[in-house]
Amino acid sequence: MSVARAERLVNLVLCLLSTRQYLSADRIRAIVPGYAGASSGEAFSRMFERDKTELRELGIPLEVGRNVGFDGIASVEGYRIARRDYELGDIDLEPDEAAAVALAARLWDSPELTGAAHGALLKLRAAGVDVDQASPAIVEPKVRTTEQAFSPLLAAVQEGKAVEFSYRRPMPAELRTRTIEPWGVVSWRGRWYVVGHDRDRNAPRCFRLSRIVGDVKTVGDAGDVERPEGINLLDFVANTGSEPSPASTARVWVAEGRAAGVRRRAKVIGSRRVGSVNGDEVEIELRFPESAASWLAGFGPDVLVLEPEVLRKSVFERLLEAAR
Numbered sequence: 001m002s003v004a005r006a007e008r009l010v011n012l013v014l015c016l017l018s019t020r021q022y023l024s025a026d027r028i029r030a031i032v033p034g035y036a037g038a039s040s041g042e043a044f045s046r047m048f049e050r051d052k053t054e055l056r057e058l059g060i061p062l063e064v065g066r067n068v069g070f071d072g073i074a075s076v077e078g079y080r081i082a083r084r085d086y087e088l089g090d091i092d093l094e095p096d097e098a099a100a101v102a103l104a105a106r107l108w109d110s111p112e113l114t115g116a117a118h119g120a121l122l123k124l125r126a127a128g129v130d131v132d133q134a135s136p137a138i139v140e141p142k143v144r145t146t147e148q149a150f151s152p153l154l155a156a157v158q159e160g161k162a163v164e165f166s167y168r169r170p171m172p173a174e175l176r177t178r179t180i181e182p183w184g185v186v187s188w189r190g191r192w193y194v195v196g197h198d199r200d201r202n203a204p205r206c207f208r209l210s211r212i213v214g215d216v217k218t219v220g221d222a223g224d225v226e227r228p229e230g231i232n233l234l235d236f237v238a239n240t241g242s243e244p245s246p247a248s249t250a251r252v253w254v255a256e257g258r259a260a261g262v263r264r265r266a267k268v269i270g271s272r273r274v275g276s277v278n279g280d281e282v283e284i285e286l287r288f289p290e291s292a293a294s295w296l297a298g299f300g301p302d303v304l305v306l307e308p309e310v311l312r313k314s315v316f317e318r319l320l321e322a323a324r
Contacts, residue, residue, distance in 0.1 A: 009054060022078025036260070060086065063082055077103065162199070182196040258279075261299075
């Protein structure tokens with residue numbers, strides 16, 4: 001953020017904190033330093049909208065309302081910041097609690113949650129709570145979120161919106177559209193799951209994020225979804241029966257003299273030519289289709305999945321994403 005914008009935001013906060021009345025946008029433009037340089041009313045509106053969004057993302061509660069005069073007529077819409085909502089109460093963390101916060105802040109390895117953790121640390125330090133650890137951690141924990149569906153699902157949970165997505169079932173192999181009211185996203189045994197109410201089945205369900213195909217679309221308005229009280233999402237996933245799928249056999253073409261890692265685990269059933277490249281058709285037993293798709297895609301053009309079709313499409317999606 002530029003110094004000029006930072007100063008303007010500070011001036012805006014001080015102005016809205018010091019008034020009991022709602023200040024209109026025109027009044028704010030006239031009295032808050034930093035807005036006088038706007039070349040036009042439209043330029044000011046864009047600048048003011050960005051500033052309001054910035055303040056809300058920082059956790060500063062903007063009140064929107066209208067002043068009512070002695071004649072009972074309401075004025076134009078205005079803004080203010082109520083001190084009761086803005087001021088932070090005393091925070092007193094014990095040494096072990098501060099250490100836990102610092103450890104949690106280093107845990108996330110995804111851009112979405114790294115920013116949130118950094119913002120939380122800034123707020124704690126502003127309140128006089130030191131959560132830094134002088135000595136480096138012996139074990140550096142990391143949680144990685146590589147699934148494309150993670151970010152939109154997390155946003156839908158935070159906004160209270162229902163979602164719709166295509167879900168690939170391993171047994172039997174099929175692709176279905178699901179509409180759920182998400183309650184949360186949790187990690188269990190190295191895999192990410194979204195838990196919520198399945199509208200199609202009218203029952204609570206959990207879905208593995210690695211089996212979600214394509215984009216996650218939101219359905220309805222914000223606040224439509226509320227998480228039930230007393231439900232433990234992690235226990236729900238653990239007790240749902242997230243056991244490995246039964247072993248299945250896949251037919252794969254392997255280029256001649258290539259992909260030794262596949263050949264070591266496979267049984268050759270014949271020769272086959274794909275395009276202008278000679279190779280072998282092999283059978284391989286797979287127990288974890290999702291991880292197998294990523295593994296097979298890593299061999300690039302040296303491996304071609306023939307069947308089952310769901311594995312073939314899964315590998316193709318990963319190659320297409322890599323090409324993008």
